[in-house]
Amino acid sequence: MNQTEKPDRYAVFGNPIAHSKSPRIHTLFAGQTGEAVEYSALLSEPEEFAQDVMMFLVTGGKGCNITVPFKQEAWELADELSDYAARAKAVNTLAFREDGTMYGANTDGIGIVRDLEQNHGIALQGKRILLLGAGGAVRGVLQPILEAQPASLFIANRTASKALELAQDFAEFGAVSGGGFDTISGQFDLIINGTAASLQGELPPLPDACLAAGGSTYDMMYSAKPTAFVEWGRAQGAAQALDGLGMLVEQAAEAFFIWRNVRPDTQPVLKQLR
Secondary structure, three states, X not given: OOOOOOOEEEEEEEOOOOOOOHHHHHHHHHHHHOOOEEEXXXXXXXXXXXXXXXXXXXXXEXXXXXXXXXXXXXXXXXXXXXXXXXXXXXXOEEEEOOOOOEEEEOOHHHHHHHHHHXXXXXXXXXXXXXEEXXXXXXXXXXXXXXXXXXXXXXXXXXXXXXHHHHHHHOHHHOOEEEEEHHHXXXXXXEEEEOOXXXXXXXXXXXXXXXXXXXXXXXXXXXXXXXXXXXXHHHHOOOOOEEOOHHHHHHHHHHHHHHHHOOOOXXXXXXXXXX
């Protein structure tokens, strides 16, 4: 990086946002690739999100990430959408174009699939997958997971109708079905928690012995200590009981590529964060 070169500005918008690891991740990516990037975390109030993003654009920002609770609003704000973002009805990455228009992408699904398959050696093809929750986090990852061709994917949610509706929305991409937690049956090779419950020490009501021998668990959330779902996976004898830090880094790398057309190496960044 040329020391006299003025860095391009990027940011993550959310509420809350102080806990975000994204500034550190993108700063590490910038240092590794030599890209002139400055990245910050910006708190936005719910009624001011669209205005805040537009202000960031007109004052020279080049793009931004979007986290809870603004991903659907970002989807509505984008002028053009990636295929994944259009189907998910959620955007976590906005790229600002020279003409002032915004391109919206969703890199969450790419992030979780890369983390599972490349970082942890868990191939999804032919696997029986149980996905917990039917909110925005799950909607954002469904298409890429189904495109990896699991044998089956069951979405379980407290409100069964939401899981059924989600399964219908993505039925064209693979063998997906849905229902309430009380309809979970059989065993699964991979159980993914897409709810935020485990951060509060809570767990969805899972039946005993639903994890197949040699199966793994994955919590899309992460924290400094193992989440309740990670602990549950260990107690069930999971081959791997994983959290979502790798997903966070991998989705960030995809966002960085969209902005800079340079793909950072995620492994050293993951090691530093751990």
